[in-house]
Amino acid sequence: MTRFAAIFAMILALASPARALDDDVAGYVESNLLAIFYHELGHALIDLMGLPVFGQEEDAADVLSVVLIDAFFEEEAAVQIAYDTAFGFYDDAQQYEPIFWGVHGPDLQRYYTLVCLFYGANPDERADVADELGLPGERAETCEEEFDLAADSWGSVLDELAAGPAQRTDLVLEIDTRNELDVFTAEVMQAEMDALAEDFALPGDLLVAIAPCGEANAFYDPSEALILMCTELTEYLANAAP
Ligand SMILES: [Zn+2]
16 A cells, blocks of 8 residues: 555654654664554454454464554565564574473464564565575475455455544653653654554454553553553663664
């Protein structure tokens, strides 16, 4: 969609005077903030719409993130976001031991599934991406089918949201420590929420807060219908940027 690519360019342009990040770092941080926000949006939709989940909810949320990256952005921007978010998982996998008992799949598995689904969404144009990111041929064989299933499953949910009555969604910012990184995060999130509110009627207000939470993470809190983007996350991403 052209509109989203334009918004993406606009965010970068608007954000530049306010931030202390150089362009490459800002791009990396923004890609990962968006991918993580889309993941949290998956949790929110599952909760607010009472969606059935046949498998690990964390996987379903990861899948929505790739579906939205593919749907919202022009090819060049989508590929850049896919590289940046793949690197995010790869970097985590280098830094931490895999947690096999966790609710999330191990980071490297999330990495390969992201690459596979992204490649599967447009295999004619993304063979180089799959190669460069090391997707084994054995997995690549099923990626187109995997993406089609993902796009059908989440697609019917997104169609329902797109067909709903126009309804504004709120973005609440709680910035306890106001610094340039928080401002950057707020601009990225505000633009994204505005874009979403234009096309999708969410089943109720969805609050997005930016606040410190003691760890570099993001959460969906069903008791408040609130997505919390931790300020520590932006800081962590800025330091981890390749
Ligand atoms: Zn999650």
